[in-house]
Amino acid sequence: MAIFKGAGVAIVTPFKADGEVNYEEFGRQIDFQINNGTDAIIVCGTTGEASCLTEDEHVKVIDYCVKHVNHRVPVIAGTGSNCTDTAVYLSQEAEKQGVDGLLVVTPYYNKATQKGLIDHFTIIANSVHIPIILYSVKSRTGVNISPETAAALVKDVPNIVGIKEASGDIAQVAKIMALTDGNIDMYSGNDNEVVPVMSLGGLGVISVASNIAPSYMHNLCMNYLNGDVNEARRMQIKVMELVDALFCEVNPIPVKHAMNLMGMNAGPMRRPLSPMEPENLERLKRAMKNFGLIQ
Numbered sequence: 001m002a003i004f005k006g007a008g009v010a011i012v013t014p015f016k017a018d019g020e021v022n023y024e025e026f027g028r029q030i031d032f033q034i035n036n037g038t039d040a041i042i043v044c045g046t047t048g049e050a051s052c053l054t055e056d057e058h059v060k061v062i063d064y065c066v067k068h069v070n071h072r073v074p075v076i077a078g079t080g081s082n083c084t085d086t087a088v089y090l091s092q093e094a095e096k097q098g099v100d101g102l103l104v105v106t107p108y109y110n111k112a113t114q115k116g117l118i119d120h121f122t123i124i125a126n127s128v129h130i131p132i133i134l135y136s137v138k139s140r141t142g143v144n145i146s147p148e149t150a151a152a153l154v155k156d157v158p159n160i161v162g163i164k165e166a167s168g169d170i171a172q173v174a175k176i177m178a179l180t181d182g183n184i185d186m187y188s189g190n191d192n193e194v195v196p197v198m199s200l201g202g203l204g205v206i207s208v209a210s211n212i213a214p215s216y217m218h219n220l221c222m223n224y225l226n227g228d229v230n231e232a233r234r235m236q237i238k239v240m241e242l243v244d245a246l247f248c249e250v251n252p253i254p255v256k257h258a259m260n261l262m263g264m265n266a267g268p269m270r271r272p273l274s275p276m277e278p279e280n281l282e283r284l285k286r287a288m289k290n291f292g293l294i295q
Contacts, residue, residue, distance in 0.1 A: 002185045003101040007217035008040030009210035010047040015267040037218035045078035047252045052270035080105030088127045101131040108141035137166040151179035164189040191243040195236040245287035
């Protein structure tokens with residue numbers, strides 16, 4: 001059984017002005033997500049600025065999320081690293097805290113071979129007993145999980161069950177589904193490709209846009225899953241301007257600005273991320289107004 005179906009939010013990590021994690025606000029954002037239909041919380045991923053958290057912070061943020069969610073929806077923890085041993089440590093700690101699954105990104109900077117990726121993910125998976133979703137995002141890591149590698153891992157490692165596909169290559173999504181005979185939990189890693197990925201057998205999306213439009217992204221996915229493809233397609237097209245604005249600078253810079261504009265205290269980013277350029281901020285505001293999120 002899949003960890004979740006629908007729209008799981010790649011939730012931000014809110015920070016105070018001094019850079020500390022704002023747990024009080026984090027709790028409010030978790031409640032906002034659950035109260036507005038989000039199907040899962042994905043904590044400490046790219047949008048959560050996990051690469052700028054210390055290992056101690058990383059573990060504490062996951063622990064807080066699990067306790068605050070309190071089984072209301074599944075919690076999936078990002079525990080990937082460019083170091084296999086670090087990823088094992090984070091994965092084991094997350095399992096101890098009671099997460100429902102793990103999201104493990106390809107090791108970045110090192111540029112592992114496909115054989116190296118198989119070894120890396122297999123070692124991590126064998127160190128825990130909970131399901132793992134692979135995360136393929138070459139634009140950030142420099143390394144693609146090939147369809148053949150994804151299929152081998154899903155077939156040979158029992159608790160590797162899915163993939164967050166953010167390559168932007170729909171043909172690659174189709175090939176993964178073909179090589180696995182559809183026996184993989186496929187999630188779109190891009191908010192602008194939810195319907196295309198679901199049309200190939202995907203179960204939903206791990207969404208940045210859900211931080212500010214959780215009900216909308218949930219309904220988009222549910223419409224597709226419930227057979228109303230035309231309505232899902234209409235919603236996908238309607239959200240495109242907003243999604244483009246949310247990625248006009250590197251994630252999570254725009255989405256944190258968007259949340260702050262809506263009165264959600266997401267706070268600043270951690271360096272080296274910086275505030276938006278003025279023209280891009282105006283573009284974001286226009287898209288949010290057009291979508292009805294702000295006046």
